[in-house]
Amino acid sequence: MMPGEGGLGVACESRGQEVWRLEALFQVAGATALRRELERLGLWACGRPDDLSTLLDAHLLFGDDLISHETVLSVAQLGQVAAALGPGHPDSLGTQLLAWYALARSLEASGRPTRLLVWCTG
Numbered sequence: 001m002m003p004g005e006g007g008l009g010v011a012c013e014s015r016g017q018e019v020w021r022l023e024a025l026f027q028v029a030g031a032t033a034l035r036r037e038l039e040r041l042g043l044w045a046c047g048r049p050d051d052l053s054t055l056l057d058a059h060l061l062f063g064d065d066l067i068s069h070e071t072v073l074s075v076a077q078l079g080q081v082a083a084a085l086g087p088g089h090p091d092s093l094g095t096q097l098l099a100w101y102a103l104a105r106s107l108e109a110s111g112r113p114t115r116l117l118v119w120c121t122g
Contacts, residue, residue: 007031009060009067009119012103013053014112022055023107023114026100030085030093037084038118043077045069048117056117065121073116075104 010026028034038044048070052060060067073081082097100116107114 007065007121008034009065009121010100011056011059011117012100012107012114013056013117014107014114016112020051020053020056020115022053022059024103025059026096028093029096033085033093034081034097034118035120037081038071041077041080041084043071043073043081045120046071048072048119049115052117060119063121067119067121069120071118073118075101075108075114075116078104078116 008028008031010028012023012026013020014023015021035044045068049072060070078097078101082094082101085094085097104114104116
């Protein structure tokens with residue numbers, strides 16, 4: 001399998017007292033559809049931030065899979081992707097994205113800057 005064609009990993013981080021904190025790791029219902037939408041929006045493989053949470057950095061560094069095509073999404077960008085794929089998506093991806101968006105918005109509403117990280121595995 002070529003890099004960029006495997007499964008996707010997704011994590012939500014929020015920023016607390018000067019550091020990012022891993023809030024959740026997600027399974028992706030429709031990895032291919034999500035990757036294609038990120039590519040269409042120009043959000044695929046935009047790079048990995050240097051300031052990942054310690055837990056997420058360790059997960060990516062010491063995991064079993066090859067990691068590539070990392071990108072970070074703001075809450076606004078996540079909302080854009082969720083709106084584009086909507087809840088009617090056949091493999092529940094749209095509903096899943098809306099749930100991730102709701103979590104990210106609730107973290108931001110509590111005063112914690114939030115971001116979603118996406119990467120390719122395999």
